[in-house]
Every structure is written in structure tokens, then in C-alpha cells.
Amino acid sequence: MSQSSTTTEIPQEARDRARSLGWEEGLIEIAIEQGHSLQEIWQALRGGVDGVRARQFLSGGGFVRPDPWWMKVPTEWGIRARAADPALGLSIQDLMVGTYGDVPDVWTNRTEIARGSFPATVGEDMGYTIFDKAIVWADCCVPLYEIAIRDRWISATDLDWASLEPLPAEQEKAVCQLMTELSERAYLEGAILSGWLPAISYGYLELKLFLSTVIYDLARHAETFRKRALANGGGLGLQAPTDYSRTVAESRSFVELMATLFVQDSMLLTLYESGDLIAQNPLEREMYRLCARDRQRYMDYQVERMKHFLFKTPERREEQQLYLNRAEAKLVRDWNDPAVSEPLALLLAGDSRRMDEGHRRLRELRKHQVSAYLANLQRTTITRKTLNGRLQDILNA
Amino acid sequence: MAASSTSTPALDLSWLNLYDDATSATPGKKGMTLKEINLGRYADSARGPGDSTYRLRGAIARANAQRFGPNYQSKADVWSENCLMLYDEATQRQWSSARDIPWDTLEPLSDEIERAMCQLCTMLTEVEFIAGDVPGQWMPFVSAQDFEAGLFLMSQIMDEARHTDVFRKRALANGGGLLAQGSGLGLRTLIEARDFTEMSVLMHVQAEGFVQSMFRMGELIGQTEADKRIFRMSAQDESRHLAFGVMHLKYVLDTEPERREEIHHYLDKAEGDASGGGSGDVTFPPVFESLCILLGGGVDRFDEGVQKFLLLRKRQINEYVHRLAVAGLGDRRERLGPLMAQFLEPAS
Ligand SMILES: [Fe+2]
Ligand SMILES: [Fe+2]
Numbered sequence: 001m002s003q004s005s006t007t008t009e010i011p012q013e014a015r016d017r018a019r020s021l022g023w024e025e026g027l028i029e030i031a032i033e034q035g036h037s038l039q040e041i042w043q044a045l046r047g048g049v050d051g052v053r054a055r056q057f058l059s060g061g062g063f064v065r066p067d068p069w070w071m072k073v074p075t076e077w078g079i080r081a082r083a084a085d086p087a088l089g090l091s092i093q094d095l096m097v098g099t100y101g102d103v104p105d106v107w108t109n110r111t112e113i114a115r116g117s118f119p120a121t122v123g124e125d126m127g128y129t130i131f132d133k134a135i136v137w138a139d140c141c142v143p144l145y146e147i148a149i150r151d152r153w154i155s156a157t158d159l160d161w162a163s164l165e166p167l168p169a170e171q172e173k174a175v176c177q178l179m180t181e182l183s184e185r186a187y188l189e190g191a192i193l194s195g196w197l198p199a200i201s202y203g204y205l206e207l208k209l210f211l212s213t214v215i216y217d218l219a220r221h222a223e224t225f226r227k228r229a230l231a232n233g234g235g236l237g238l239q240a241p242t243d244y245s246r247t248v249a250e251s252r253s254f255v256e257l258m259a260t261l262f263v264q265d266s267m268l269l270t271l272y273e274s275g276d277l278i279a280q281n282p283l284e285r286e287m288y289r290l291c292a293r294d295r296q297r298y299m300d301y302q303v304e305r306m307k308h309f310l311f312k313t314p315e316r317r318e319e320q321q322l323y324l325n326r327a328e329a330k331l332v333r334d335w336n337d338p339a340v341s342e343p344l345a346l347l348l349a350g351d352s353r354r355m356d357e358g359h360r361r362l363r364e365l366r367k368h369q370v371s372a373y374l375a376n377l378q379r380t381t382i383t384r385k386t387l388n389g390r391l392q393d394i395l396n397a
Numbered sequence: 398m399a400a401s402s403t404s405t406p407a408l409d410l411s412w413l414n415l416y417d418d419a420t421s422a423t424p425g426k427k428g429m430t431l432k433e434i435n436l437g438r439y440a441d442s443a444r445g446p447g448d449s450t451y452r453l454r455g456a457i458a459r460a461n462a463q464r465f466g467p468n469y470q471s472k473a474d475v476w477s478e479n480c481l482m483l484y485d486e487a488t489q490r491q492w493s494s495a496r497d498i499p500w501d502t503l504e505p506l507s508d509e510i511e512r513a514m515c516q517l518c519t520m521l522t523e524v525e526f527i528a529g530d531v532p533g534q535w536m537p538f539v540s541a542q543d544f545e546a547g548l549f550l551m552s553q554i555m556d557e558a559r560h561t562d563v564f565r566k567r568a569l570a571n572g573g574g575l576l577a578q579g580s581g582l583g584l585r586t587l588i589e590a591r592d593f594t595e596m597s598v599l600m601h602v603q604a605e606g607f608v609q610s611m612f613r614m615g616e617l618i619g620q621t622e623a624d625k626r627i628f629r630m631s632a633q634d635e636s637r638h639l640a641f642g643v644m645h646l647k648y649v650l651d652t653e654p655e656r657r658e659e660i661h662h663y664l665d666k667a668e669g670d671a672s673g674g675g676s677g678d679v680t681f682p683p684v685f686e687s688l689c690i691l692l693g694g695g696v697d698r699f700d701e702g703v704q705k706f707l708l709l710r711k712r713q714i715n716e717y718v719h720r721l722a723v724a725g726l727g728d729r730r731e732r733l734g735p736l737m738a739q740f741l742e743p744a745s
Contacts, residue, residue, distance in 0.1 A: 009735040038739045039680075039707055047682040065699060068690075070577040070683035071512045079569045089495030092562055095569050112584060114522045114565065117575035124585055126527075145562075146495050154488045156428030173413050180456050187544060188451040190536070190551050197533030197554070198588060202526060205561070212529055212558035219551035220488070222544070223431065226453065230434040233419040238412050239452040242463040249465050338409035355408055 008032050014045055022051035031058055073118035076100065091146040092206055105312075107131045107203025115202050128201035134312035135254055136200060138304035141210035144297045148213035151297075153290050155224040159283050164232045167280055170352045174343035175280060176234035181340060183225035184240040185268070189261065190218030192248055196257065210301065217294040224287060241337045244330040255309065255316070259323035262302050263331055266373040269295040274365055278347040299376065306380035321385060324377075328388035335366070336390075366394045415457050427489070431481040431545055441481075444472055447540040454542045468540045473652045475539045475593050477645035480549040483637045487552035492630050494563035502622035503571045509696050510620060513687035515573035517618070520684045522564035523579055524608065528638075529557035531587050531600050538593065549641055556634040563627055570623075576683070583678045586667055594649050594656070595663045601642020603667060606720055609635040610713040611679065611688075617705065618691045639720070646724035661732060669734045679710070707740075714740040 010028055018028055031041050031054075044054060047066055081094045095101070100116040107115075108131065111123030130136055167175065194215050200208050229236050244264060251257035271278075272295055275288020310317050334340055341362060342355070348365065349358030370391050377384055387395075422434045435441060439455035449464035469475050477483075506514070532550040539547040568575050587604060590596035611618070612635060615628020649656055679688060685706065686699075692709070693702025714737050721729045730741060 008739065011735050014736075037707060038736065039710060040703065042736060043680060043682070043685050046680060046685075066682065066686045066689075068509075068512075068683075068686050068696070070516050070686070071509065073577050075574050075576060077574045078572055079574050080572050081566065081569045083495070083500070089493060090498070090500045090566055090570065091495050092566070095565060097569070100569060100575070111578070112523055112527055113578040114519055114526070114575055117519045117523070118577045120578045123578070126585065126588065145558075146493075149491075149493050149495070149559075152491060154428070156424075156430045156485060156488065159429070161424040161429040170413060177412050180453075184451055184453055184456065184541070187453060187541060187547065191451070191539070191547060192537060194533040194536035194551060194554060198530040205526070205565075208526075208529070209558045209562055212554045215533075215551050216555035219484075219548045222453075223484075223548055227422070227429050227434050230420045230422045230436070230439060231429065233421050235416050235418065235420045236439065236453070236456040237415055239450065239456045239459050239462060241459065242450065242461075242465075245451065246463050246465065336406075338406075339412040341406070342408070342410060342412065352410065352413075359406070 008038055010038070014038075014042060017045045018051075021045065021048065021054075023054055024051055027051065027054060027058070034058060070118075075116060075118050088146055088150065091143070092209065093142045093146070096142065103133060103137065103206070104203055105133045107133075107201050109202070113202055115205055127198070129199045130254055131201050131203065133204065134309050136204050136207050136305065138207070138301050138308055140300055140304050141207045144301060145206060145210040145213060148210070148217065148294075148297055151293060152213075152216075153220070155220055155227060155287075158290070159224070159287055161227075161231055161283065163283055164281060166233055168351075170346060171280055171350070172232060172234045173237070174346040175232075175284070176229040177237035177339060177343040178278070178347070179225040179229035180237040181240040182268075183222045183229070185245065185264070186218045186221035186225065188240075188245050189248070189264075190215045190222065192257070193218070196254060199254065214298050214301075217298070221291050221294070224291070228284065228287065238339045241334040241340060243333040244327065247327055247330045255319075256323050258302065258305060259320050260327040262306065262376075263324060263327040263373065265295065265299055265302055266376045267331065267369045269299050270369040270372040271365075274368065277361070277365065278344065280347065303376055303379045306382070310381055317382075320382060324382075324384065325386060325388070328391055332388055332390040363394065363397055367397065370395050427485065430485040431548070432485070435481060435545075441472075441476075441543070441545065444542050446470070447542040451541045453544050466537070468538045469543075469593060470540065472540075472543055473649050475535075475543050475546045475645070476648050477546060477549075477641045478648060479640055479644045480545045483641055484545060484549045484552055487549070487556065487634075487637055490633060491555070492559070494559055494566055494627075497630065498563065498566075498626050499623050500566075500570060503624075504621055505572060506620055507695070509690060510694075511571060511573045512576065513690040514571075514620065514624065515568045516576040516683050516687035517691065518564040518568040519575045519577065520579045520681070520687075521608075522561050522568065522575075524584065524604075525557050525560035525564065527584050527587055528600065528605070529554045529561065531590075531596060532557075534588065535593055535596060553638055553641075556638070560631050560634065563631065567624065567627060571621075579678075579681050579684060583667075590663075594645065594660065597642045597645045598660060598663055599667050601638050602646060602720060602724070603664070603717065605635050605638045605642065606717050607679065607713045609639055610716050611709060614692075614709055614712070618688065620691070643720050643724045646721075646726065650725040657726070660726065661729070664729065665732065668737055679713075711740040711742075715742050 028041055076099045079097060081097060083090045084094055110125040112126045113119055248260050251260055272288045272292035276285055279285040279288060345355055345358030345362045346352050348361035420437055425433050444454055447470045450462045452458055532553050536550055587600045590599055609632060612628045612632035615625055619625035619628055689699050689702030689706050690696055692705035693699055718730045
């Protein structure tokens with residue numbers, strides 16, 4: 001064989017393994033002299049060929065045939081997944097058949113292993129920390145994954161950038177200030193969610209796939225808003241306030257993270273849905289519409305995850321109120337920042353000389369956001385006992 | 398009712414006067430890409446010092462901004478000169494494992510071939526899973542000053558989700574199932590990395606490079622049109638991940654040449670200490686054997702398969718060494734461990 005060489009250096013690891021398999025001294029060299037490559041010898045050693053079999057093969061001149069034990073492992077066989085909805089194609093929902101569709105309440109394997117495959121007898125702990133279905137799971141993540149892929153869009157080409165017309169300077173600045181804030185919020189949320197991926201074990205594969213679409217959506221939102229800020233005679237304004245976002249970053253668990261994010265995720269969804277009120281041109285209207293569609297999927301997951309979590313762990317219901325208290329308080333602080341409220345008020349009124357009217361409209365928008373937030377919480381079966389006082393005031397106004 | 402939230406607050410409007418230069422990016426041939434908005438004081442070339450917040454490059458700092466924990470302060474730590482282009486390409490070339498694979502071309506295969514394909518897919522759906530976790534792990538440490546590198550990593554997370562799902566789909570679509578877990582496959586080294594560049598060299602350049610060389614032989618491995626398409630489409634994505642890693646390494650070696658020996662050290666470990674296969678190890682027996690069966694065309698043509706496997710391995714190693722040379726680490730070829738060095742062709 002082609003790799004033969006009398007000067008082949010034999011790795012110590014190969015010698016050690018040969019010794020442990022009972023290969024007599026010098027057998028590796030004989031194999032090399034017979035023209036077997038180091039790689040073939042290595043494969044025989046990795047395949048657990050013992051000294052007796054190795055000697056037999058070498059005296060016969062052939063190479064060690066494997067014992068393909070992996071062909072006979074007792075996994076579920078004979079699966080022929082088919083697209084239930086031909087328009088959607090072969091979806092991950094279609095793979096939820098037989099044992100492959102079993103998402104266990106508790107996943108016990110600490111190694112990296114595809115759910116449904118045959119576990120190795122021993123393996124290293126990969127360091128996952130999330131092994132409970134209740135913490136991360138919502139059934140809707142399975143269909144939503146493929147819908148996210150079907151509905152994805154491209155900011156570079158799906159928005160009509162050439163249609164932008166100059167705006168009065170103050171309006172442009174207001175759009176840009178809002179874009180600066182929203183871009184940062186999207187990027188930060190994507191980065192923090194990304195950081196949680198390595199915690200989630202393979203038992204909840206479909207959820208991780210869905211979260212990957214959320215992360216990718218957030219990346220797109222971040223760059224779309226930046227593009228809008230830099231496309232029409234403005235620029236980037238003041239960075240976003242940090243109170244709410246710090247709370248997100250401070251989360252000690254996935255449960256806390258999700259409860260904390262719930263507040264802003266709901267409020268931003270409503271803001272984007274109200275995009276027609278703040279958009280200054282068709283491009284912005286379309287941008288908000290597309291972002292709202294992305295965020296709706298994410299909200300559906302948030303709602304169902306929380307509902308499922310509370311159903312499975314009723315003893316942790318009160319704890320969620322603590323996270324919501326904290327997140328609401330911090331978000332309200334951010335909302336009161338002039339660089340957050342004034343651009344919105346200006347855009348709602350259309351003119352900095354009508355800021356009274358702008359603030360009146362902003363109170364309406366905030367009221368709409370808070371009621372939608374409470375409605376989303378209601379869908380999770382949470383009734384807010386101690387809604388933040390400022391939010392309550394907004395609601396009562 | 399609290400007056401502060403129901404009546405109009407005193408106007409501040411200071412945010413209206415923070416800058417007065419006007420920026421007007423215009424769309425190019427491929428629309429409004431990241432390249433089009435990489436201009437003036439917003440460009441990566443105008444990057445100022447970072448901070449420990451998520452303030453995106455070019456945004457004006459708040460005096461009272463809280464820090465979010467440590468991140469990389471130096472551009473070279475995470476940057477790759479092609480990351481803008483690679484992110485844009487990723488957005489344009491997303492595909493759907495549900496609709497872009499001609500699943501209806503799958504046809505019943507002999508039991509041993511189907512089992513070999515399912516074993517290979519079991520290994521791949523396992524490997525692709527960690528390929529999303531690893532960039533995820535580093536996202537919070539990428540400075541928002543270099544947010545395009547972050548955007549690229551988030552696009553990679555999406556790509557790897559698709560790869561994870563497409564190999565699972567293949568294993569469950571043609572009368573088979575998942576088979577044996579790959580025990581280890583050298584994957585832990587990827588998540589063990591304690592530095593972004595270490596991670597990128599091990600994952601983007603080595604592991605994804607090996608996977609890429611294998612996907613490029615997909616015409617020989619795949620038995621049906623659907624199989625071949627899966628490898629082709631996945632290879633397209635892997636070439637972006639690989640390109641990021643090669644250009645990141647080049648950026649580091651160009652701007653911080655003092656890191657050369659440190660990087661060699663990571664590779665000494667990854668090539669030597671492990672089984673010699675490197676990360677995403679195809680020499681794990683079930684993977685080696687299933688590849689030989691697929692490449693040879695059956696268990697009875699295993700020897701032929703072994704010869705093709707050796708070609709695959711040769712291709713993996715030589716392409717790996719070539720990529721390192723492109724990045725400026727051409728001297729790596731003198732330091733390869735014997736299990737890799739056996740395949741090395743003379744330097745051209
Ligand atoms: Fe991949
Ligand atoms: Fe990849």
C-alpha cells in the first residue's frame with residue numbers, strides 16, 4: 001500500500017494501545033513492512049483488534065475486517081418520516097415519531113448524544129446544566145422552528161432602501177435615536193441568549209433549534225435598525241439605557257432569564273405591531289411589520305414555556321412574580337429616560353413643537369403595551385398581583 | 398395617579414444635539430449590506446476603544462452606563478476581515494432542510510448501506526450540535542465594537558441548527574434510524590477552549606475544515622440525489638465558517654505576531670493528545686467503518702472503501718495544512734504529529 005515507509009514514526013499512543021491489546025513487540029513494524037499504512041494500523045487498534053487476530057490477519061496478508069457492531073445497536077429502526085404538510089416540506093415535526101419523538105421530563109445523559117441514538121458505555125460530562133423539560137420546553141417550538149425558516153427575510157434586499165426620502169432634521173434624529181436603542185437591545189438579547197445555548201442538553205434539541213432561529217432573528221433586527229439609522233442623513237445616537245438590560249444579564253438561571261425577558265419581549269412586540277404609528281415612511285412600516293412577525297413567534301414560545309413551566313412546577317409560581325417585579329421596575333426606569341421617551345413622542349406627534357400631543361399619544365401607546373403585556377401574562381396563567389406602580393398608573397390613565 | 402407618568406414631563410431634547418454630521422449610506426448591487434453602512438466614523442476602521450457595555454460601534458456613550466462584565470477589548474481578539482461579507486452571504490444563502498432537499502429522491506438502499514449512512518448521520522447530527530454551542534459560548538465576550546463578528550457568529554448558530562436538523566432528518570427519512578453515539582469524537586476540546594482564537598482555530602479551521610473536506614467528497618459518500626444535495630448545501634455553509642476562522646487567524650498573526658507559538662501550542666495539543674484524528678474525528682471506528690462501506694459501496698468492498706477513506710484523510714490533512722499556510726502558519730507542516738504527517742504531500 002501507498003503509505004508504506006521504513007522510516008514511519010510510530011506514535012507512542014499507538015504503541016501503548018497495541019500493548020494493552022496484547023500485540024506482541026514488533027508487530028506494528030511487521031504490518032508496516034507488509035505495506036499497511038499507519039492509518040490502517042491505527043484503525044485496527046482503535047477498533048480493538050487483539051494481538052491474536054492481528055497476527056492472524058498479517059499472516060494471511062489481508063487487512064483487518066471490522067466488526068460493525070454499530071449496525072446492530074438496539075435503537076428504533078425502520079423510520080420513514082414523511083412531510084405531513086407538503087407546502088412546509090419535511091419538518092422536524094415530522095421526525096417526532098416513535099421513540100424519536102419522546103422528549104423526556106428529565107434527561108439524564110451528561111454527554112453529547114443525539115436523542116434516540118445508542119449511548120456509549122462511558123463518556124465525558126459536557127457540562128450541560130439544563131436537564132429538565134419544564135425549564136425550557138414548549139411544544140410550539142417544534143412547528144415554530146420551520147415557520148421561522150420559511151418566514152425569514154433579508155434586510156439588505158427585502159426592504160426598499162432606495163425609497164427613503166429625506167425627513168425633517170428632528171424627525172430623522174428621532175428615528176435614529178430609536179434605532180440606536182432598538183439595535184442595541186436586539187444585539188444584546190441575541191448575545192445573551194447565545195451564551196445560554198451550551199447549558200441546554202441534547203434532550204431538548206428542538207428547543208435549541210428554535211432558539212437558534214430567535215438568535216438569528218435578533219441579529220437581523222440589530223443590523224436592520226443600524227442600517228436605517230445610517231441610511232437617511234442621520235447617524236447613531238446615545239446608547240440604550242442599561243437598567244433593564246443589566247437585569248437580563250444578571251439572571252442566575254434560565255427560568256429567571258425567561259421571566260425577565262418576557263417583560264421586554266412583550267413590550268417590544270407591541271411596539272413593533274404599532275409600527276404604523278411611529279413609521280415615517282413605507283420602509284419603516286415594512287421593517288416593523290417584519291420584526292413584529294419574528295417577535296410574535298418568540299412571544300408564542302415565551303407564553304407557552306411559562307405556562308408549561310407553571311403547570312409542571314406550581315411551587316415556583318410566586319417566584320416568577322419576583323423576577324417580573326424587578327424587570328418591570330427596571331424597564332420603567334428606561335422608559336422614563338428622555339432619550340427613550342422623547343424620540344417616540346416626537347415621532348408620534350410628527351413635530352417637536354407638538355411634544356404635548358406627542359406625549360399624550362405616547363401614553364396611549366404605553367397603555368396599549370402594558371395591557372398587551374398583562375394579556376400575555378394571563379395566557380401563561382399568571383395574574384399580576386403587584387404590577388409595578390408606574391405601569392399601573394399608565395394603565396389607569 | 399402619579400404625576401410623573403400621566404402628565405407631560407419637562408422637555409430635555411439633549412439627544413437631538415449629540416452630533417451634526419449626516420450619514421447617508423446608499424444600497425449597492427446586493428442591496429443595503431453591512432459593507433454599505435461600514436462608513437465614516439461608523440466603520441470598523443474607525444473603531445475606538447471598547448468598553449464593557451453593549452454600546453454598538455459608533456453609538457454615543459452614556460456617562461452612567463453600567464458595565465456588563467468583561468469582553469475582549471482588542472479588535473484582533475475576535476476580528477476577521479471578511480466577517481461583514483460572510484454575514485451578508487449567510488443571509489443571502491440560507492436554505493431550508495425541509496424544502497431544499499429533494500427528499501422524494503430517497504430510495505430504499507441495501508440494509509448495510511442504509512445503516513452506514515445512518516451511522517454517519519448520527520455522528521454528524523451530534524457534531525453539528527456542539528458547533529452551535531461553541532460560538533454561543535463566546536458571544537457575550539465579543540465586544541459590540543466588533544459587532545459584525547458577533548452577527549457572523551449568530552448566523553453560524555443558525556447554520557449549525559440547520560445542519561443538526563438535516564442529518565437527523567436524513568437518518569429518519571429512509572427506513573433507518575439513529576445508531577451509535579460517537580464517544581467523544583474529540584469534541585470537548587472545542588468547548589474547553591479558554592480563548593476566542595484558540596476556539597476559532599480548533600473549531601473553524603480544524604474541525605470544520607475536516608468536516609468540509611468530507612462534505613466535498615459527498616458525491617462519493619451520498620448514494621441518492623438527496624444525500625448528495627445535503628452534503629453540497631452544508632459544504633456551502635461550512636466554507637463560510639472556515640473562511641471566518643482562516644481570516645481571523647490571519648488577522649491575529651498579522652497584527653499580533655507574538656501569538657504564533659501560543660497558537661502552535663493549541664494545535665500541538667489538539668493534533669497530538671487526542672486520538673490523532675483531531676476534533677470531529679472520523680477515525681472513530683463506527684464512523685471510519687461506515688465511511689468505508691459508503692465509499693466502497695458495500696461491506697464486501699470494504700478494502701476499496703479503505704483506500705478511498707485514506708484519500709479522504711489525505712485530502713483532509715493537506716487542505717488543513719494549506720489553509721493554515723494561507724493564514725500565515727505555513728510552518729505547521731513541520732510540526733504535525735505522525736498520524737497526520739503520514740498523509741502530507743510535499744509543499745508546493
Ligand atoms: Fe456545520
Ligand atoms: Fe460549521
